[in-house]
Amino acid sequence: MNNLPPTLAVQRRLAAERDDVADLRSSGMVATAPGGHPTQIMTADVLRAFASDTGLDTVADADQTKAFVRRPGPCTGPVCTARSGGDRRWRGLVRQSGGMDLVACARAAFGWDDGVVVSEGRRGALGQIWRVETGTASYALKEIFGEPPAEALVAAELAFTRRAAAHGVRLPASHPSRDGRHLVETPGGTWLRLYDWIDLSPVDPAGPATPEALGALFARLHRCAPAVTAEPDGQDPDPWYHRPPDLSAWDRVVGAVGAGEQRQGAAGAGERVAGAVDVVWGDRLRERLVTVPELSAVVVPPEPAALILCHRDLHPDNVLTGPEGELVVVDWDRLGPAEPGRELAMALFDWFCDPAPDLPAMRRMYRAYLREGGPGRIDGPDAFSMLVASRLNFLLLQTRIALDPGAEPRHRAWAEREIDEALRIMPAPAHLAAVLETLEQGRGPADDRRAPGRA
Numbered sequence: 041m042n043n044l045p046p047t048l049a050v051q052r053r054l055a056a057e058r059d060d061v062a063d064l065r066s067s068g069m070v071a072t073a074p075g076g077h078p079t080q081i082m083t084a085d086v087l088r089a090f091a092s093d094t095g096l097d098t099v100a101d102a103d104q105t106k107a108f109v110r111r112p113g114p115c116t117g118p119v120c121t122a123r124s125g126g127d128r129r130w131r132g133l134v135r136q137s138g139g140m141d142l143v144a145c146a147r148a149a150f151g152w153d154d155g156v157v158v159s160e161g162r163r164g165a166l167g168q169i170w171r172v173e174t175g176t177a178s179y180a181l182k183e184i185f186g187e188p189p190a191e192a193l194v195a196a197e198l199a200f201t202r203r204a205a206a207h208g209v210r211l212p213a214s215h216p217s218r219d220g221r222h223l224v225e226t227p228g229g230t231w232l233r234l235y236d237w238i239d240l241s242p243v244d245p246a247g248p249a250t251p252e253a254l255g256a257l258f259a260r261l262h263r264c265a266p267a268v269t270a271e272p273d274g275q276d277p278d279p280w281y282h283r284p285p286d287l288s289a290w291d292r293v294v295g296a297v298g299a300g301e302q303r304q305g306a307a308g309a310g311e312r313v314a315g316a317v318d319v320v321w322g323d324r325l326r327e328r329l330v331t332v333p334e335l336s337a338v339v340v341p342p343e344p345a346a347l348i349l350c351h352r353d354l355h356p357d358n359v360l361t362g363p364e365g366e367l368v369v370v371d372w373d374r375l376g377p378a379e380p381g382r383e384l385a386m387a388l389f390d391w392f393c394d395p396a397p398d399l400p401a402m403r404r405m406y407r408a409y410l411r412e413g414g415p416g417r418i419d420g421p422d423a424f425s426m427l428v429a430s431r432l433n434f435l436l437l438q439t440r441i442a443l444d445p446g447a448e449p450r451h452r453a454w455a456e457r458e459i460d461e462a463l464r465i466m467p468a469p470a471h472l473a474a475v476l477e478t479l480e481q482g483r484g485p486a487d488d489r490r491a492p493g494r495a
Contacts, residue, residue, distance in 0.1 A: 196272035255408025380416030382426035
């Protein structure tokens, strides 16, 4: 998931334990928008409506998806998605690699002998972690079920993580195969990446030293980040982080919520929404939608000159505690351009707002960030653009899936849980104002100066 608060991250882990991974046997279309469950199935009409509302990815038609699913042998044919500025390609999880085939493939790729021991580690929505013991070293072998990251993203990740490690950021190092590849395809059509194994545990947001440790971590990441103006693959910055849904999109959602098999839609005269149903979150959604125009109004596009390369997914599931108590950053798949102050503002809510802001903890994290020379500043409502846009896009995506009569029950159930949580932790305009006031009061005279240049 993208930008998950602690409780949403827990739900992702629970879903992984339930083995909640789609096999694309549905005849619907595949939703792979950032921040959504990568295996959720949506019908063509619903996905097209979502894409129209958000300007994000749309996906190939159902016939192409079904042909892809039926294709025998390794999964070499992608399900294509169109996006402004070029094409992106995604692969759905059609079948998993067999255990022994995967081990044999990994042994050949990385040069391990027959004595290697592979055990199952944590499983997530996007893949499976395997622990590998070679006798001389321990590794984390990540099996990626979906489309692997683009080569440009892998190259950007490798370059940035080297810089970050040199500046004191702890992270698992990536290792290439014998022929220099950082992505290895398995016979079953999945993909492998190899990292150092680090014994990790969750960070306690309520821990006495957590705000200061997080502030220092973000400062180090931002200080060493290069300036960028585009995604690693050369496309424009992803609108998921700076373009909230059109307000009319919420009218259509509200029009689809209620009793009866069909209901007059709110998106336009004569429009009818098929399969409208009663949902437990309908009233709560209507209540929260009262503030959506005010929330959306704070969102403005980032300043190109202020963009740096950011992780963009530093929620509690991706910042963990290492064996010596140090913070360890994992899962760099969302790496891309962002304003540092906006990533920091989003993190304050990811870590310290469930459901109301913990203002003292936020102030301590921000003060630590400034003391460590972090270049970002949270000095106006626009600093919350990344937080608001990504949270609203995520909520809209989940409502589309929950109301889609063609979606598989398990995916609708997943969406229902996400909606319940997303509505509870959605920031209110008053929260943003309170955080701004708190951070301003917590700043000292020296904090008004811009931080030294990035290393």
